[in-house]
Amino acid sequence: MNYQRSSQLFAEAEKVIPGGVNSPVRAFKGVGGTPIFVKKAKGAYLYDEDDNRLIDYINSWGPMILGHAYEPVITAITERAKLGTSFGMPTELETKIAELAISMVPGIDKIRFVNSGTEACMSAIRLARGFTKKDKIIKFAGCYHGHSDSFLIQAGSGASTFGIPNSPGVTQGTAKDTLLATYNDLESVKNLFSNNSNEIAAVIIEPVAGNMGCVPPKEGFLEGLKKLCSQNNALLIFDEVMTGFRLAKGGAQELYSIHADIVCFGKVIGGGLPVGAFAARNEIMNYLAPLGPVYQAGTLSGNPLAMAAGLAMLTSLNQDASIFKRLEEKTAYLEKGMREVLTKNNIDFTINRIGSMISVHFDAAPVIDFESAKKGDNQLFKTFFHGLLKEGIYIAPSAYETWFITDALTYEDLDFTIQAINKVSLEMK
Numbered sequence: 001m002n003y004q005r006s007s008q009l010f011a012e013a014e015k016v017i018p019g020g021v022n023s024p025v026r027a028f029k030g031v032g033g034t035p036i037f038v039k040k041a042k043g044a045y046l047y048d049e050d051d052n053r054l055i056d057y058i059n060s061w062g063p064m065i066l067g068h069a070y071e072p073v074i075t076a077i078t079e080r081a082k083l084g085t086s087f088g089m090p091t092e093l094e095t096k097i098a099e100l101a102i103s104m105v106p107g108i109d110k111i112r113f114v115n116s117g118t119e120a121c122m123s124a125i126r127l128a129r130g131f132t133k134k135d136k137i138i139k140f141a142g143c144y145h146g147h148s149d150s151f152l153i154q155a156g157s158g159a160s161t162f163g164i165p166n167s168p169g170v171t172q173g174t175a176k177d178t179l180l181a182t183y184n185d186l187e188s189v190k191n192l193f194s195n196n197s198n199e200i201a202a203v204i205i206e207p208v209a210g211n212m213g214c215v216p217p218k219e220g221f222l223e224g225l226k227k228l229c230s231q232n233n234a235l236l237i238f239d240e241v242m243t244g245f246r247l248a249k250g251g252a253q254e255l256y257s258i259h260a261d262i263v264c265f266g267k268v269i270g271g272g273l274p275v276g277a278f279a280a281r282n283e284i285m286n287y288l289a290p291l292g293p294v295y296q297a298g299t300l301s302g303n304p305l306a307m308a309a310g311l312a313m314l315t316s317l318n319q320d321a322s323i324f325k326r327l328e329e330k331t332a333y334l335e336k337g338m339r340e341v342l343t344k345n346n347i348d349f350t351i352n353r354i355g356s357m358i359s360v361h362f363d364a365a366p367v368i369d370f371e372s373a374k375k376g377d378n379q380l381f382k383t384f385f386h387g388l389l390k391e392g393i394y395i396a397p398s399a400y401e402t403w404f405i406t407d408a409l410t411y412e413d414l415d416f417t418i419q420a421i422n423k424v425s426l427e428m429k
């Protein structure tokens with residue numbers, strides 16, 4: 001594979017954009033080498049600036065669940081653009097996508113749209129603090145909720161790739177109100193509640209973690225969290241930016257039959273355009289301005305193009321329940337094939353999977369939290385990443401990410417991928 005043009009473009013980008021990228025995890029710091037510049041994409045395939053075709057297992061970090069340039073979304077955007085792109089005034093479209101999202105997701109009465117997952121989670125925390133009149137929050141080491149100050153404390157995703165436990169610029173005043181618990185460890189949460197009694201506004205969690213690789217919740221963990229929150233008058237916030245509209249029509253709340261107090265969305269809900277959202281029952285959402293005292297706003301919130309893209313995406317997911325069955329079957333097929341070839345080639349590995357979220361960790365021990373996720377052999381991961389890239393397969397350029405399967409993948413693509421993993425893992429010993 002030749003990446004000459006990408007390398008040239010990266011050199012130009014570095015002169016005018018910090019690190020040559022607009023989001024750090026794209027910079028390949030976790031795997032070395034220079035990032036791939038994409039020219040276009042369709043279905044399950046990326047076409048880069050050197051005209052290489054890559055099978056895409058990241059899909060823009062989740063949004064492209066039905067494949068790139070998905071016709072209904074493209075049509076919705078192009079038709080809507082002709083009517084104007086932004087008004088800063090309400091449109092019927094916002095009500096339509098709000099009604100649809102509320103009908104798909106259990107336990108929510110109202111939803112507020114914003115422009116990113118970060119904004120959704122940041123606003124959810126402010127709402128929880130305003131509603132409970134308490135300041136502290138609990139997050140989990142290895143979970144990533146975007147880059148707002150309260151969350152950059154032992155965050156996952158890019159923050160882990162860079163080994164930045166607490167990003168500079170986050171004040172002690174902010175950090176002191178963020179308490180850290182261990183994923184899948186209810187005791188660690190209980191201790192925080194007893195040591196900070198009646199000071200904790202909310203617990204925020206990725207119900208299936210995707211930012212330390214994929215780490216599913218242990219049996220009873222989410223239920224235990226919900227119980228601890230209600231016992232301590234704290235709100236449970238599910239960050240479903242990754243899992244929302246991916247693990248099921250109703251996301252993790254449907255999959256695990258657990259209703260959080262506030263749910264955050266991103267990625268899929270925007271169909272590839274900048275959309276985030278947060279939702280809850282009326283009692284909580286009515287605390288938001290202009291109804292209530294908790295302020296939150298945005299010039300491009302509910303942008304008509306983004307709403308048109310999101311509405312087309314959610315409509316497709318809502319109309320065809322077999323999509324989630326196909327995603328489950330395709331990802332299970334990939335998992336089975338990966339297990340077979342990595343075992344045959346005597347590689348120490350763990351694969352975690354829930355639905356169409358899957359990740360491989362190069363360590364035989366179970367990966368149940370951030371500490372165990374960090375034990376993976378990163379050198380081996382780099383070899384794996386670049387070996388697959390040479391074979392025309394693009395996975396996350398970091399061991400602290402999950403893969404996102406798209407329904408556009410065919411079984412031929414999956415077989416090709418499994419064969420490539422076989423070939424690459426033979427060279428990894």
Ligand code: KE4
Binds near residue numbers: 119206239
């Ligand atoms: P954004 O602000 O990037 O739209 O969403 C932040 C966010 C919130 N919650 C969860 C569970 C997330 O996974 C994310 C963002 N995910 C990363 C990938 N792990 C985005 C990729 C990037 O940072 O470029």
